[in-house]
Amino acid sequence: MTDTADTDLAFAGPGALAARVRAKEISPRELVELSLRRIERVDPRLNAFRTVMAEQALAEADHASGDGPLAGVPIAVKDDLSVTGQSATKGSRTYGPPAKVDSEPLRRLRAAGAIPIGITNVPELMIFPWTATEANGVTRNPWRLD
Secondary structure (H helix, E strand, O other): OOHHHHHHOOOOHHHHHHHHHHHHOHHHHHHHHHHHHHHHHHHHHHEEEEOHHHHHHHHHHHOOOOOOOOOOOOOEEEEOOOOOOOOOOOOOOOOOOOOOOOOHHHOOOOOHHOOOEEEEEHHHHHHOOEEEEEEEEEOOEEEEEE
């Protein structure tokens, strides 16, 4: 795919992406790889992701059925939702042990076919309208980095 095709695909929207997966025009793995490439390229300037779960996302993509309203669509998870094996920090340096199960919203997204690719930075304790924490630094707006 070309850079333009990557950009067009990245901004196609979840419904359109899932429709393309169901039509076998693109695979869940290709969508996850596209998202991971974009994160690798853009996130150093934005600091949007607290953690990227590349290996897990690729493994899930390889086993995705290609069914459901969000078939194969990569998603980012806010750091206030439980993700199995990860700690929800809520933007804080103090947090509990890794979650044993996914939160209900994430469980439903997975059941619809979505593939979590990472956990995003959030304001500390989710109380501010901007993300600048001692734990994870400043998250920038992609349309206005200052």
